Amino acid sequence: MDRRGWLIAVLLALSAAGCGPGHGMQLGRVKGTVTYRGEPVRYGFITFQPDDTRGTVGPPAMSTISGSGAYALTTQDPDDGTVVGSHRVAIIPLDPNPVDAVEAIDPKADPKAFMATKGQPRRPPAASKDGPTFTSRDGKVYRVLGPESLGNPNTSGIAVEVGRGSNRLDFAIQEDGRVVVGD
Numbered sequence: 001m002d003r004r005g006w007l008i009a010v011l012l013a014l015s016a017a018g019c020g021p022g023h024g025m026q027l028g029r030v031k032g033t034v035t036y037r038g039e040p041v042r043y044g045f046i047t048f049q050p051d052d053t054r055g056t057v058g059p060p061a062m063s064t065i066s067g068s069g070a071y072a073l074t075t076q077d078p079d080d081g082t083v084v085g086s087h088r089v090a091i092i093p094l095d096p097n098p099v100d101a102v103e104a105i106d107p108k109a110d111p112k113a114f115m116a117t118k119g120q121p122r123r124p125p126a127a128s129k130d131g132p133t134f135t136s137r138d139g140k141v142y143r144v145l146g147p148e149s150l151g152n153p154n155t156s157g158i159a160v161e162v163g164r165g166s167n168r169l170d171f172a173i174q175e176d177g178r179v180v181v182g183d
Contacts, residue, residue, distance in 0.1 A: 025058055025059075025075070025083055026083065026084045026164065027075060027080055027081040027082060027083060027084065028081050028082065028083075028084045028162040028163050028164050028165060028166070028167050029072075029073075029079065029080070029081035029165070029166045029167060030048065030061070030072070030073040030081050030082055030162055030167045030168075030169055031070070031071065031072045031073075031079075031166070031167075031168055031169075032070070032071060032168050032169040032170045032171065032183075033068070033069040033070050033071070033170045033171070034046060034065050034069050034071060034091060034093065034170075034171045034173070035069055035170075035171070035172045035173065036093050036145055036146055036173040037173070037174075037175055038172075039069075040067075040068050040069025040070075041069050041091075041093040041094075041145070041173075042065075042066075042067045042068075042069070042096045043064075043065060043066075043067070043093075043094045043095070043096035043142070044064075044065040044091065044092050044093040044094045044145075045062060045063070045064060045065065045090075045091075045092045045094075046062070046063050046065060046071050046073075046089065046090070046091050046092075046171070047060055047061070047062045047089065047090040047091075047153060048060060048061045048062075048073060048082045048087040048088075048089055048153075048160070048162070049087060049088045049089070049090065049153040050082070050083050050085060050086070050087055051085070051086040051087055051088050051159065054085070054086035055085065055086070056083060056084075056085030056086045056087065057083070058075075058083035058085075059075055059076075059083070060075075060082075060153075061073040061074060061075040061081065061082030061083070062074060065093070067096070081162070081167075082162055083162070084162055084163060084164055085161070085162060086159065086160075086161055087153075087159070087160050087161075087162060088153035088154065088156065088158065089153060089156060089158035089159070089160055089171070090150065090151050090152055090153040090156050090158075091146065091150045091151070091156065091158070091171060091173065091179070092134060092144065092146075092150070092151040093144070093145040093146040093150075093173065094134055094142040094143065094144060094145060095142055095143040095145055096142075097142075098140040098141055098142055099133060099141045099142065099143055131143060131144060132144045132148050134151075146173050146177070147173075147177040149177070150173065150177070150179065156179070157179070158171070158179050158181065160181060167183075168183045169181060169182075169183060170182045170183065
C-alpha cells in the first residue's frame, strides 16, 4: 500500500473510532413500565444502581416515570440506557399532584397577612396526613404512593440483569410491597 492509501486507511479508522459514545461504557438500553396495584404509576422515578458486589461498576441510570407508567433509562444522554450487568433498582412511585404545603393568602381579603408572607419561602410539611412525602429539585412536595423501602436500591430487594442491546423490564408493585419483574 502506498503512503497515500495508508494515510486514507488511518483517517478512516480514526473517524470510525470517533463514532458512538466516547465515554467507554458498554450500555444496554432499558425501557419498560411500572405499575402499582395493577394500575400504571403516573409519576415517579426509577434508578438502576450498578451492583459492584456482583462485578458491575459505573454510574447509576435514572428515568422519570411518565403518565402511562413508561420509563426509559438515561446514564449520560437521553434514553441511552445503563451499564451492562447486575443492578439494584429503586422505584419511587408518586402522586402526580403536588401536596399544597401552604394555602395561598388572598391579598385583597387580608393584605397584612399577604405582605407578612410575601417573599418568604414556602416550607413543605415534614409528612402529609396520608404518609411519606418526596421533595423534588424544584421544591414541590409529592406524596409517596408505594412502600418507602422501594426508594433505596439497597433496601428495595429488586435486582435485575441488563444485557447488551435493547432490554425491556416491567415492574409490578404488589399490594403487599413485593415487586414482580417481567419482560
